[in-house]
Amino acid sequence: MxxxxxxxxxxxxxxxxxxxxxxxxxxxxxxxxxxxxxxxxxxxxxxxxxxxxxxxxxxxxxxxxxxxxxxxxxxxxxxxxxxxxxxxIHHTVPLAKNNANLLQDAYLDAIRQKIKSMESRVSQAELLIPQLQWRRQAHMDETVNTLSNRVAFLNRRIDELTPVEWKSKIPETIS
Missing domain, CATH: 3.10.20.90 (Phosphatidylinositol 3-kinase Catalytic Subunit; Chain A, domain 1)
Structure with a gap:
């Protein structure tokens, strides 16, 4: 082998x-x-x-x-x-020339509806992409602003709670 x-x-x-x-x-x-x-x-x-x-x-x-x-x-x-x-390969139902195969027509209609639905969802997603980028940027700006406020608050609290004799040994700004 x-x-x-x-x-x-x-x-x-x-x-x-x-x-x-x-x-x-x-x-x-x-x-x-x-x-x-x-x-x-x-x-x-x-x-x-x-x-x-x-x-x-x-x-x-x-x-x-x-x-x-x-x-x-x-x-x-x-x-x-x-x-x-x-x-x-064989067919269980013989195809008649005059009669339309209703099951096949319904199947094709269902596929067409799925494709139309998918196309509309894709177009909606394309419209939402710029909004999603804007919302993400706004969320990031808000998060940065909140964190900087919290750090500033903690710096003020440390300055308030630090004993006077330690202040000469600590640098001016901690952050």
């Missing part, structure tokens, strides 16, 4: 060929440094997936949780294989 390759152990289920496939155990080697598109293409080549047909590749860990494709590059050991499922 070379240093830039990693061993990946998988159980492969091909739902694109049959509805109840038997899992096939495989060991494949993947490059650690591949970007996503090249990794997906290499995986399609290794698993002999026909690129002309639309397929879905689902990768699960030992607990059955879906994981991203990039997790394959970390590798695994023989005892903890990944479960890879290959499925055909």
């Amino acid at each position: 070379s240093f830039n390759k990693v061993d990946v152990y998988i159980y492969l289920k091909r739902f694109d060929f049959s509805e109840n496939p038997t899992p096939e155990f495989k060991r494949i080697q993947l490059d650690k440094d591949l970007e996503y598109t090249k990794l997906k293409q290499e995986l399609e080549n290794l698993l002999e997936i026909d690129l002309s047909e639309k397929k879905v590749i689902k990768i699960r860990n030992k607990d059955g949780v879906l994981i991203p494709l990039g997790d394959l590059q970390k590798g695994n050991d023989f005892d903890n294989p990944f479960y890879v499922e290959i499925l055909n």
